[in-house]
Amino acid sequence: MIPSNRVLAAGMLSAALALAASGSLVRADGAPHAIPAPARDEPAHKAPETIVLxxxxxxxxxxxxxxxxGVTRAISGYAGGALATAHYDMTSRGDTGHAESVAVTFDPAKISLGRILQIYFAVAHDPTELNRQGPDEGSQYRSAIFPxxxxxxxxxxxxIGQLDQAHAFAAPIVTRIEPGKSFYPAEAYHQNFLALxxxxxxxxxxxxxxxxxxxxLYPSEYRADAVLVGAAAGR
Incomplete structure (x- = not known):
């Protein structure tokens, strides 16, 4: 079941669609903006790579x-907690240690880890919001990287240090680095939700x-057709 804070009044839909189409609907802290590329990146290699964001x-x-x-798969799921609590109804309580996460698998021959992170910070979310994101509040909505x-x-x-030093955002980045955590795919009905x-x-x-x-911001990295995951990716 979808939490009530994700359901907006139906009467707002038409206006919101028009705003989104025009590109004038932006985050509360202002429009996503270009940020410096990472000064340090991984050495080039050929093996597919996955990072959880x-x-x-x-x-x-x-x-x-x-x-x-260059992204070959992106799966919604949970990271930061235990397998037993890797379920939407449990994670939504905010006390499991999990964060709603996405395992991003990419081809390093086509896009680097650094570019993935640049898009993550500049476009995918606001890295200055602590334990929340937009209308969603709680540690399950935190900004975190699970390397x-x-x-x-x-x-x-x-x-992160480079972006903070460059004052790329109006406030300090609160993104946590949480190594050694397992990733668990989310339920099937959460997969491809935006596309569907x-x-x-x-x-x-x-x-x-x-x-x-x-x-x-990144026209050379944008692809119009989404790379969807099959039903087997969810639980």
Missing amino acids: AGGCFWGVQGVFQHVK RDAEQAEVARDY NPDYPYIVINDLPKIAALRR
Whole structure:
């Protein structure tokens, strides 16, 4: 069941659609904006790579990365807690340690980890909001990176320091680096939610502007057709 804070008045839908189409609907802290590329990135390699990213409701984060060239899979799920509590109704309480997350698998020959992180910080969410994102509040909506290895963690940590030093955002970045945590796919009905429900009010208000920002800020990385995951990806 979808929490009530994700359901907006139906009467707002038409206006929101028009705003999203025009690109004038933006985050509360202002429009997503270009930020410096990471000064440090991973060495080029050929093996597919996965990094787990949390930035509020996983619908929008998954939706953004499904439109990024070089991303081969983006699965919504939970990270930070135990397997036994990796369920939507439990995670929504905010006391399981989990964050709504997305496992982003990409081809390093087509897009680097650094570029993935640049899109994550600039477009996919607001990294200055602590334990919340837009209308959603609680630690399950925190900004967090769950690296798969030490190199991912170091690249992410260095990039956060670089962005803070450059004052890329109006407030300090609160994104946490949480290594050593397992990722658990979310229920099937959460997968591809943005792509399958583009008229859903929460998506229109909070997430379609992110897709528009991706297209505007990173046109060479934008792909019109989302990379969808099959039903087997969910539980």
